[in-house]
Amino acid sequence: MNIFNYITIGSMLLSTILILLQTRGASLGAGLGGGGEVNSVRRGSDKTLHEITILMVIIFGVSLILGILV
DSSP states (O other): OOHHHHHHHHHHHHHHHHHHHOOOOSSHHIIIIIOSOOOOOOOTHHHHHHHHHHHHHHHHHHHHHHHHHO
16 A cells, blocks of 8 residues: 555545534534524634645545556
8 A cells, every 4th residue: 555545544534523523503404404593604613623624625635636646
């Protein structure tokens, strides 16, 4: 296994954990659009968590593509 495989696996695991840490609603109905509250602006730790999640997904995609090409 080359280094890109390890980076892909690590970023996939961290992305999964970060996605699961983000809370949007208390129930399945809230996740499917049935929630009554509208959050349009992320602030504080929620915003930081969201940005780190985006970064990890980008790292995952780049390492996956580089792992295939190399």
